[in-house]
Structure formats: C-alpha cells, structure tokens
Amino acid sequence: MLPRHYSAAIHQMATQRMSNPSVRLGVDIGGTFTDIVLEVGDDQFSTKVLTTYAAPEAAIIQGLQQVCGLASVQASQISQIIHGTTLATNALIERRGAKTALITTQGFRDVIEMRTESRFEQYDLNLTLPEPLLPRQQRYTLNERIGATGEVLIALQRAEVEALIDEIAQAGYESVAIGLLHSYVDNRHELMVREVLAERMPEAMVSLSSEVSPQMREYERFNTVVANAYIKPLMKSYLGRLEQKLRDEGADCPIFLMHSGGGIISLESAAEFPVRLVESGPAGGAVFAANIASRYGLDRVLSFDMGGTTAKICLIRNQTPKTSRVFEVARTYRFKKGSGMPISIPVIDMVEIGAGGGSLAHVDAMRQIRVGPRSAGSEPGPACYGRGGTDPAVTDADLILGKLDPDNFAGGSMQLDTEASGKALQQAIGDTLNMDRQTSAFGLAEVVDENMANAARVHAVENGEDLSEYTMIAFGGAAPLHAGRLAEKLGVERFLVPPGAGVGSAIGFLRAPFSFEANRSVYMRLSDFDAPAIVSLLGELENEATRFVKTCAPDASIESEFKVYMRYTGQGWEIPIQLTREQAMAPDVDTFKQLFETDYVTLFGRAVEGMDVEITVWAVNATTPQPAVSLTPEQNETGAADIDSRRELFDPAQGKTLDAAIVLRKSLQPGQRIDGPAAITEDETTIILPASRTAIARADGCIDVTTQG
Numbered sequence: 001m002l003p004r005h006y007s008a009a010i011h012q013m014a015t016q017r018m019s020n021p022s023v024r025l026g027v028d029i030g031g032t033f034t035d036i037v038l039e040v041g042d043d044q045f046s047t048k049v050l051t052t053y054a055a056p057e058a059a060i061i062q063g064l065q066q067v068c069g070l071a072s073v074q075a076s077q078i079s080q081i082i083h084g085t086t087l088a089t090n091a092l093i094e095r096r097g098a099k100t101a102l103i104t105t106q107g108f109r110d111v112i113e114m115r116t117e118s119r120f121e122q123y124d125l126n127l128t129l130p131e132p133l134l135p136r137q138q139r140y141t142l143n144e145r146i147g148a149t150g151e152v153l154i155a156l157q158r159a160e161v162e163a164l165i166d167e168i169a170q171a172g173y174e175s176v177a178i179g180l181l182h183s184y185v186d187n188r189h190e191l192m193v194r195e196v197l198a199e200r201m202p203e204a205m206v207s208l209s210s211e212v213s214p215q216m217r218e219y220e221r222f223n224t225v226v227a228n229a230y231i232k233p234l235m236k237s238y239l240g241r242l243e244q245k246l247r248d249e250g251a252d253c254p255i256f257l258m259h260s261g262g263g264i265i266s267l268e269s270a271a272e273f274p275v276r277l278v279e280s281g282p283a284g285g286a287v288f289a290a291n292i293a294s295r296y297g298l299d300r301v302l303s304f305d306m307g308g309t310t311a312k313i314c315l316i317r318n319q320t321p322k323t324s325r326v327f328e329v330a331r332t333y334r335f336k337k338g339s340g341m342p343i344s345i346p347v348i349d350m351v352e353i354g355a356g357g358g359s360l361a362h363v364d365a366m367r368q369i370r371v372g373p374r375s376a377g378s379e380p381g382p383a384c385y386g387r388g389g390t391d392p393a394v395t396d397a398d399l400i401l402g403k404l405d406p407d408n409f410a411g412g413s414m415q416l417d418t419e420a421s422g423k424a425l426q427q428a429i430g431d432t433l434n435m436d437r438q439t440s441a442f443g444l445a446e447v448v449d450e451n452m453a454n455a456a457r458v459h460a461v462e463n464g465e466d467l468s469e470y471t472m473i474a475f476g477g478a479a480p481l482h483a484g485r486l487a488e489k490l491g492v493e494r495f496l497v498p499p500g501a502g503v504g505s506a507i508g509f510l511r512a513p514f515s516f517e518a519n520r521s522v523y524m525r526l527s528d529f530d531a532p533a534i535v536s537l538l539g540e541l542e543n544e545a546t547r548f549v550k551t552c553a554p555d556a557s558i559e560s561e562f563k564v565y566m567r568y569t570g571q572g573w574e575i576p577i578q579l580t581r582e583q584a585m586a587p588d589v590d591t592f593k594q595l596f597e598t599d600y601v602t603l604f605g606r607a608v609e610g611m612d613v614e615i616t617v618w619a620v621n622a623t624t625p626q627p628a629v630s631l632t633p634e635q636n637e638t639g640a641a642d643i644d645s646r647r648e649l650f651d652p653a654q655g656k657t658l659d660a661a662i663v664l665r666k667s668l669q670p671g672q673r674i675d676g677p678a679a680i681t682e683d684e685t686t687i688i689l690p691a692s693r694t695a696i697a698r699a700d701g702c703i704d705v706t707t708q709g
Contacts, residue, residue: 023079024510028083030309031308032477036503044499060245061245065249085280085281087238098174098232100230103193120337143160175204177229179218180209190209215325224344258277262321262348262512264515279347285505288507291511296632298319303473306481309354310355311452315463321349326343346517346519346619351456355448358393359374361394361428369447384416385414391424394444395421438650449652467491471495472486484676484692515621515622520537525613549622562619566592566614569614574616638670644662660679664682674694676689
C-alpha cells in the first residue's frame with residue numbers, strides 16, 4: 001500500500017517544482033542499464049549502472065548514491081523524482097504477472113484468443129498465433145448485453161454476479177479484469193460487477209475496461225484491461241517498495257511516473273493504470289529529442305534511441321512526437337506487426353526493434369546472420385562483459401571493429417574482454433561462414449544497422465514522409481556508435497548527438513510536462529453532425545483529463561489539446577485529426593471535413609469523392625505548458641580539435657580499417673571541427689564518425705555531424 005501522506009506530499013512538492021525546481025532526479029530502467037540523471041539547477045550529473053532484474057529498485061539506489069556523490073548533495077535535498085521503467089513491459093513479455101481473471105459478456109469469452117483472425121505472415125503455412133495472456137479457464141462470462149448505442153438489451157442480474165464472484169473468490173485470484181461489451185458507451189454493468197467484487201473480494205485488485213481504455217473494438221479493449229489487471233499487483237508492489245527504499249535513503253519526496261504518451265502522471269495514477277507505463281522509457285527519449293529539436297528550430301526530426309536491448313525510431317514534426325492510440329507489446333514473430341498483444345492507450349508512435357548493444361547474433365538455416373530480438377541484457381551481458389555470456393552481441397562486434405576502447409568503457413568502470421568477443425564471434429558466425437573475427441563483426445554490425453534502416457524507412461513510408469529531409473537526433477548508450485552508418489544508409493545529411501546522449505531518456509523525463517489524455521468512443525457521421533453533443537463530449541473529456549493532471553500539479557496552468565479519429569464510412573481504421581480549441585468548442589461540419597481530407601491526402605495521395613465521413617474516437621490531452629526554449633545560435637568554425645590519440649577503426653562504407661583520430665568530448669570547445677574517421681569519446685557513449693562525415697562542437701555541447709564536402 002502507498003503511504004497515506006502521499007497525496008498531501010504531491011501537492012506540496014508539485015508546488016515547489018513550479019517555483020523552485022532545484023534538485024530533481026530522472027531514472028530510466030532499461031533492459032541492460034539503469035540510467036540516473038541528477039539535475040541541480042542548470043548542472044547535470046549522471047551515471048549508468050547495470051539493471052538488477054530481481055529487485056530493480058536496488059540499481060536505482062546504487063545510481064542515486066553515485067550521482068549524489070558526484071554532485072555533493074544529500075538525497076534529502078531532492079525535491080522530485082521522475083521515473084520510467086521497463087518492468088511493466090517485461091512482465092507482459094515474460095508472462096510473470098498476477099493470477100488474473102477476466103469477466104466478460106456471454107459469447108465473448110474467446111475474443112482475446114480469436115484475435116482479429118488476420119494473418120501477420122500471409123504465406124507461413126505453419127503460422128502459430130501468440131497465446132492470449134489468460135487461458136480459457138481464467139475467463140468467465142455474465143449474461144448481459146448493452147448495445148452499441150448504449151441501450152440495455154439484456155439487464156445484468158446482481159444475483160448472477162454474486163454467484164460468479166463467489167466462484168472466482170474460491171479460485172484464489174489476485175486481480176480481476178472486467179471487460180463487457182460496449183461498456184465504453186455505458187458502463188453501468190461494469191460498475192455493478194466492481195461493487196460486488198468490493199463486497200465479496202475486497203483484497204482483489206480490479207480493472208474496468210471503461211476506465212482503462214474506453215474505446216471501441218473489443219479485442220484491443222479486452223486485451224488492454226487484461227494487461228492492466230495482470231501487471232497491477234506487481235507494479236503496485238514495486239512502486240511501494242521503491243518509495244520506501246528512497247525514503248530510507250533520505251529522499252522523502254514525491255515520485256512521478258513517465259507514461260507512454262510522453263507526459264508525467266502521479267504515482268497513484270500509475271499504480272491504478274500501470275498499463276500506461278508500458279512504453280514509458282522510449283517515450284522519455286522522444287520527449288528528449290523533441291526538446292533538442294526545439295532548441296535547434298528543427299521541424300523534421302528522426303529520433304534514434306538505441307540502448308542495450310532495443311532500438312526505437314520516432315518521427316517528430318514541428319517539435320512534437322507523433323502519437324497513436326494503439327500499439328503492440330511482445331511481438332513474437334521477428335517483431336512483425338500483428339504478432340503481438342495490442343494495447344489501446346495513448347502512446348508516442350514509434351517503431352521498436354530488437355537491436356541494442358546486447359542483442360545476440362546467430363546464423364540461421366539459410367546461412368544468414370540474424371541479430372535479435374533475443375538480448376543478453378545485463379545478466380550475463382555481451383561476451384566482452386566477462387559475466388558468463390558466450391554468444392556474440394552487437395557490443396562485441398563494436399569492440400572488434402574498434403568503436404569501443406576496452407580500457408575505458410563506461411568511464412573506465414568496466415574492463416571489456418576483446419578476446420572473449422573475438423572467440424564468441426568466431427564460434428557463432430566465423431566458423432559457420434568461413435570468416436575471420438573482424439569480418440564476422442562487420443557482418444553482424446551491417447545486419448543490425450540495415451535492420452534499423454529498414455525499420456526507419458517503413459515507418460517513414462507509413463507516415464508519408466521522406467527521410468532525406470530529416471535531421472537525426474541520436475541518443476542512448478549505443479546510438480552514437482551506429483548513427484553515422486545509419487545516416488549513410490538512410491541518406492540523412494545531418495545528425496546531432498546532444499550532451500547526455502547516453503542517458504537521454506532519463507533527461508527526457510525531466511523535460512516532460514505533466515499530462516493525461518482522456519478518450520472515448522462515440523460514433524458520429526458528418527451527415528449527422530451534432531455540434532452541441534460534440535461540445536458537451538469534449539468538455540467532459542477535458543474535465544476528466546484536467547482532474548488527472550491537477551493531482552500532480554494543482555497550481556499549474558493547464559492547456560488542452562483536442563483530437564478526433566476519422567475515416568470514410570466503411571473503412572477499417574481511422575486517422576487522427578488535430579483540432580484547435582476554437583474548432584473543438586465551436587464545431588463546424590465543413591471544417592471537420594476539410595481537416596480530414598487534407599490529412600487523408602497527405603497520407604494516401606487522394607481523397608475519396610462522394611463518401612460520407614465518420615468519427616469514432618474523441619480525445620483531449622490536458623498538459624502543463626512547456627517552458628520556452630532559446631534557439632541555439634549558429635556556430636562559426638574555430639579550427640581543428642585536439643587529437644587525444646589514434647587507433648584503428650573499421651569503416652563499413654569502405655570495407656576496410658582506417659587510422660582514426662580519438663577526441664575527448666569534454667575537451668572540445670565550441671566551433672572546433674573533427675573530420676572522420678574519428679571517435680569522440682565520453683564516459684557514457686562514443687560517437688563514431690565515418691570517413692564520410694565531419695563534426696563541429698556547438699555552444700550547447702551538441703556534436704553536429706554533417707556530410708563532408
């Protein structure tokens with residue numbers, strides 16, 4: 001249970017945040033490393049520690065002690081902690097949540113198993129669909145029915161609910177998900193089930209689909225409420241333990257959580273709706289990239305976040321990450337769309353693939369090198385970590401290719417074993433394909449870089465974008481090592497590596513606003529446009545979203561962003577349409593149609609004449625305003641940077657080893673230039689400049705990399 005003083009502390013400390021954000025901590029738990037950033041005024045102190053899977057809070061405490069030592073501050077001086085974690089995601093992937101029951105409408109027990117009956121791999125005759133999160137014997141039904149327009153077709157009898165709850169109680173469930181048909185329109189039956197559960201199973205945790213994801217499409221909605229119930233006991237327990245451990249260290253301050261939509265919510269809201277934390281870490285990275293884009297006045301940015309387990313790619317237009325309302329967790333078939341578990345919540349739209357520093361490589365039956373999605377993580381880690389890993393990872397290839405200094409990895413806190421990397425590469429790849437160690441490493445690196453490039457190309461095409469017009473922002477421990485080659489493959493002329501790139505997501509947490517998106521499915525055709533009903537609906541959603549935000553920032557000003565999801569009548573999926581406040585509060589049918597057709601043409605090339613248009617989902621995002629940022633001034637070149645040393649570096653574009661300059665990032669002065677091939681080193685990552693690139697240090701510490709000549 002969370003401490004009783006928590007709500008009062010939220011109000012007190014959130015007020016302090018608005019007036020005196022003196023000492024703040026950002027924490028990002030990744031699959032390999034836990035990143036910690038301490039912000040003291042304008043100064044930042046950061047560290048990376050290996051993630052401790054059995055007790056994730058242990059790595060946080062270890063990192064907290066390190067950064068407090070670096071900053072010479074006490075934990076008691078921290079006024080706010082913002083946290084993002086992969087714990088919820090990992091629990092879903094690894095199927096290690098609570099014993100959970102689903103209560104649904106009679107006849108719809110098997111929805112989460114039948115899925116949409118689509119085949120994500122059309123020509124695979126042996127295709128195996130992923131197992132649902134709950135087996136059939138853990139799914140229960142009630143004889144009730146609410147129609148699509150909210151009328152009660154079969155009334156729910158309380159006696160039947162009581163009998164069912166008694167049966168569930170006997171089975172010893174910890175958590176119960178309630179997902180009844182069309183409850184997003186009228187949730188009176190779900191509320192009755194919760195009321196009976198509170199009476200007969202007061203210790204059980206309960207999740208309602210009408211609260212977790214009040215949207216149409218029962219497959220996605222049922223999956224989402226099941227996922228929320230499945231991880232709710234785990235996340236409540238973890239958040240309670242973390243809060244207590246931090247108090248024991250002296251950090252007696254509120255903890256806020258990064259949610260998948262790119263904003264911050266209270267710990268209480270996160271414990272109630274933990275499914276909203278599933279993409280919290282990657283969302284922080286996108287916020288970080290958007291902040292850099294604002295400082296540089298960039299309207300088209302490709303965010304490239306590569307850590308120890310995955311790589312995340314996100315398109316950012318006009319300093320705002322693109323968002324979606326459905327995404328997939330735990331894809332089982334080579335990260336192929338449709339092979340995972342759909343989660344219907346507001347989320348920053350990005351593509352995520354199993355390509356990180358710890359991603360493992362093997363040779364398949366067709367004698368092709370494959371990388372990921374399996375990862376070495378932090379336990380045991382890549383072979384070069386010397387912690388028992390024997391399979392080659394991306395980090396092993398980077399070490400053999402000269403991208404990493406074995407004596408100065410992670411600021412010298414870890415010694416890398418070059419011989420172990422070479423042996424792993426030779427055994428897994430070289431012996432099978434008759435290659436030496438360096439060629440094996442080259443092949444592995446090219447495969448992982450091409451996988452990321454393909455993912456970026458597909459993501460851009462799906463959004464109607466041309467990446468040649470984009471600037472890449474690279475961050476995460478592994479991204480600066482691979483950004484140069486990725487830019488070559490994508491035809492991207494420029495990329496930026498900001499200061500603190502190795503812990504970018506944790507910094508992003510400290511840049512994120514308090515926000516919450518409320519959404520609801522209400523079907524309306526433009527031919528039946530009802531302006532008063534629209535004003536009423538959007539007003540209700542705005543009030544709901546604003547209430548959530550005020551639990552975190554009671555005295556802050558709050559802005560609202562309005563969005564509707566529209567499609568031509570008969571189509572299967574919608575596209576999001578942004579509305580201004582004036583368009584939302586004084587809705588006009590012609591304006592709605594014009595906005596829809598403009599965005600539709602951008603995505604698909606042409607409008608469809610003579611067809612009615614319908615709205616299926618309405619959404620309002622309440623957010624605290626982002627502080628204004630100053631544009632980074634243009635930087636004049638002041639001369640060549642001082643070279644610290646030289647070492648051999650393999651250049652994949654030329655297919656050979658070149659003599660490369662080694663430059664210390666902390667020694668760079670604004671305006672100094674570095675020509676590739678070169679490596680710009682720092683404690684948390686290394687920027688690799690291919691021979692095709694040149695870099696200049698900017699006044700804010702960014703490394704600005706462009707094509708030579």
